[in-house]
Amino acid sequence: MGIVFVDITTSLDGYVAAPNVCLSQPFGDYGACLHEWLFHPATNSDDVDAKVAQEMFANTGAILLGRTMFDVGEEPWGDDGAFGMPCFVLTHRGKSMLTKGPTTFTFVEDGLESGMQQAKAAAGGKDVCVPGGANLAQQCLRAGMIDQMRIHVVPVMFGAGTRLFEGQEPRAQKLGPPLIRQSHFATHFVYDMRHSR
């Protein structure tokens, strides 16, 4: 049985996007620097960022994402849809299924539980990745659906924007120490959400 993991990049001060996210600026006014770790040329075969990026897909069988992320991502993801697997888009505004090369986008209107169920079924025993946006990640966390969080913290301060952590129940949920890898561009964390201390 696969796991469900969030895989998301934030600024040091906890923002997944700068202000004014729109089609021409998917990560807001000055948010493009968040993803340098994904797109810089690998410096060598041991490149940490390249390894971490590969792991996002290594055992992943389906993607569950939010509608805003789809809307701002559709164009940059190009004709093959980038993910190369079944993707489920949680939305309040229905849309017919899209096929882009090896990627399918299915629009789910009947809620988070249904979206997650469909993603798990499509994953066929592999993992389900929740790459964002923040609002969907928050919904999944609130619902206790997340087994693992992979957080990439970029050494930049935004001061404002869309926060990764917001709208959760007050509690002390103790986790174990994370797995950490550091590159020039980001600190990569893996937190296991299933093994509380």
Add this chain to the structure above:
Amino acid sequence: MGIVFVDITTSLDGYVAAPNVCLSQPFGDYGACLHEWLFHPATNSDDVDAKVAQEMFANTGAILLGRTMFDVGEEPWGDDGAFGMPCFVLTHRGKSMLTKGPTTFTFVEDGLESGMQQAKAAAGGKDVCVPGGANLAQQCLRAGMIDQMRIHVVPVMFGAGTRLFEGQEPRAQKLGPPLIRQSHFATHFVYDMRHSR
């Protein structure tokens, strides 16, 4: 010339205290776990947490702190005032200077600039440490007074409380990669604020 550094502990979701900070709960309802890294018995002479804790004082000549931190800290810090050096408490409510063993607490009513100047003068060429609270750290960051941030991230989710990062100007302030050390209890970051990429 010494540096000015923030030295503060947060939850994974960015809270320096859980809700309901008061005299009997200096870190809020369920915030005590934030400081296990400081108070657990050292497991061996290479204990990461013990080293990081020592570094807080190694080259520090004065402390600048906020009034709420003083109010909730005064009793737990005990008869020697814990810091063992001149401390300056930024406040709107005046109070006579306190001496507790090797520690002095001077209450500064004429603003942040004055408090920082007094702390630097008292430090006599050594570093000034800003241990909190979050509001004072935010004021110092906004004023561009911070040379280094030492952030200790504890693997716990609070969901609510007092955020470390709040009320800053929107911007993209790119920093270099942090120095990182990992213990069972916390991930210790050192970010240099003076060398933007």
